[in-house]
Amino acid sequence: MKKKHIWLITTDQMRADTIGYENEKVQTPALDELASQGIVFSKAYCPSPVCTPSRASIFTGRYPHVHGAWNIGVSLREDEMTLCDHLKPLGYRTVGVGKMHFRPQCKPGFNMAAEDVSYRDRGRASDGTYYGFDEIHISEDNMIGEYYDWLQEKDPEVYGRFIRDRYRGEDAQGDVWERDMPAELHQTYWIAEKSIEAIRAHEGEESLFLWTSFVDPHHPFDPPREYADRYANIEIELPRMQPGELALRPEHLLRQGERGYWPGGAEPHQHQDEHLIRLTRNYYAMITFIDEQIGRMVDVWKEKGMYDELVIVFTSDHGELLGDHGLLYKGPWLYEGLTRIPMLIRDPDVSGGIRVEGLMEHVDIVPTLLSAIGQKKPYGVQGISQLDVMMGSIPQVRTSAITAYDAHDRGIQAKCMRTERYKLVIFAGEAYGELYDLHLDPEERCNQFFESSYKEIKLELMEMLTHRLIQDQDPLPERTCDW
Numbered sequence: 001m002k003k004k005h006i007w008l009i010t011t012d013q014m015r016a017d018t019i020g021y022e023n024e025k026v027q028t029p030a031l032d033e034l035a036s037q038g039i040v041f042s043k044a045y046c047p048s049p050v051c052t053p054s055r056a057s058i059f060t061g062r063y064p065h066v067h068g069a070w071n072i073g074v075s076l077r078e079d080e081m082t083l084c085d086h087l088k089p090l091g092y093r094t095v096g097v098g099k100m101h102f103r104p105q106c107k108p109g110f111n112m113a114a115e116d117v118s119y120r121d122r123g124r125a126s127d128g129t130y131y132g133f134d135e136i137h138i139s140e141d142n143m144i145g146e147y148y149d150w151l152q153e154k155d156p157e158v159y160g161r162f163i164r165d166r167y168r169g170e171d172a173q174g175d176v177w178e179r180d181m182p183a184e185l186h187q188t189y190w191i192a193e194k195s196i197e198a199i200r201a202h203e204g205e206e207s208l209f210l211w212t213s214f215v216d217p218h219h220p221f222d223p224p225r226e227y228a229d230r231y232a233n234i235e236i237e238l239p240r241m242q243p244g245e246l247a248l249r250p251e252h253l254l255r256q257g258e259r260g261y262w263p264g265g266a267e268p269h270q271h272q273d274e275h276l277i278r279l280t281r282n283y284y285a286m287i288t289f290i291d292e293q294i295g296r297m298v299d300v301w302k303e304k305g306m307y308d309e310l311v312i313v314f315t316s317d318h319g320e321l322l323g324d325h326g327l328l329y330k331g332p333w334l335y336e337g338l339t340r341i342p343m344l345i346r347d348p349d350v351s352g353g354i355r356v357e358g359l360m361e362h363v364d365i366v367p368t369l370l371s372a373i374g375q376k377k378p379y380g381v382q383g384i385s386q387l388d389v390m391m392g393s394i395p396q397v398r399t400s401a402i403t404a405y406d407a408h409d410r411g412i413q414a415k416c417m418r419t420e421r422y423k424l425v426i427f428a429g430e431a432y433g434e435l436y437d438l439h440l441d442p443e444e445r446c447n448q449f450f451e452s453s454y455k456e457i458k459l460e461l462m463e464m465l466t467h468r469l470i471q472d473q474d475p476l477p478e479r480t481c482d483w
Helices: 029-037 051-060 082-091 146-154 154-164 189-201 225-231 274-305 360-370 452-472
Strands: 005-011 039-045 091-097 135-138 207-213 312-316 345-346 354-360 403-409 412-418 422-427 434-435
Touching: 005 051, 005 135, 005 189, 005 360, 029 274, 029 312, 029 345, 051 082, 051 207, 051 360, 051 412, 082 091, 146 154, 146 189, 146 345, 146 360, 146 434, 189 207, 189 274, 225 274, 312 360, 412 452, 422 452, 434 452
Parallel strands: 005 207, 005 312, 039 354, 091 135, 091 207
Antiparallel strands: 039 345, 312 345, 403 412, 412 422, 422 434
């Protein structure tokens, strides 16, 4: 098989339905063009509705309860084999740019003090690398480190204003405002610039693996004003809660606010429509800004003559509730807006412009990429290659997708199983749960968990989930002899 470069692009907290090819109100011409060349998995799901577990699963092909990073505030174990570790013996140079979040961004002690960058981004004891990368340019949510250093050097005045108040205007409302800061000094632009530098610097016979990882559209919702202005006249249809919808929410989610889970429990937000409209427009604007950077990077891949040998994966670590069910952000919920994520794969050897309805999980990325370069799935990787689905040989490789939320230290553990039609959510130690018939109730407003007419379906799904839980245990270590 011919040499292929690999480009993994991730965003943070981006819904599957906020790309132009799913939502015409969102301006994403670069991603729309990639979709015309690639395969869109319309039913792709994250393994966790928060950052670190999903990011670690993208990178290892293993589930959060196996790779150890079961929630934010927990590190990915250093002995886990990553995609970089699989690629480097095959002659790949590996470069990571942007948000990684494989380790906590805060110091121990639950006081929100930022961890020292030198410790946060330290190399592994085994080989001195950051989880297998040859080169890293990391900028996390708090932006301290290389991006801040670059910004201070580029424009000390802008840097001073930014660290003072992140360009919050007088009309800022909570975590929603428009940033009057030059777009070319934004963290999103910097992530693209460092990625472009890596592409342009690449020479020789080595293949390149580049992970470009954007921090946005994670809140705060503060795009450069020029991008927010593009959505000023876009009509936003807000999600509406129906009477009694809150009563159907599992009881212990209502108690999460009392147990200290940030950003709150399952209580509905108290924002007025005007605020939510502004928030949504800014969210879309952040995505458009990212899309422009993707377009810039595509141009550089082409200029270098590497595009015809380039496999591209675009996804997000998880979604965003964006007002669904009266909720915002992320957390201990398993609704579609939070768990269904964008998944676009472009392989120069596979015909594009195809939309796949078969289920996919984040853990499938590693084996799919390895299959695309002619490699077998390494022992211990739990995902399934989707290459045959991409090539049209089979319609699907999965009958279910699993998402888990684990905050056992704060009194909640949940497993969600999504099939082609149904969604089942089971909460550890609780008698209640959630069951949605997504064909009849795609907005997940009618919980059928205790409905007698769904009793047999619930039992079938619970049996199916039981089998998944058994199958998804850690296959490591590998057996090496009979006894």
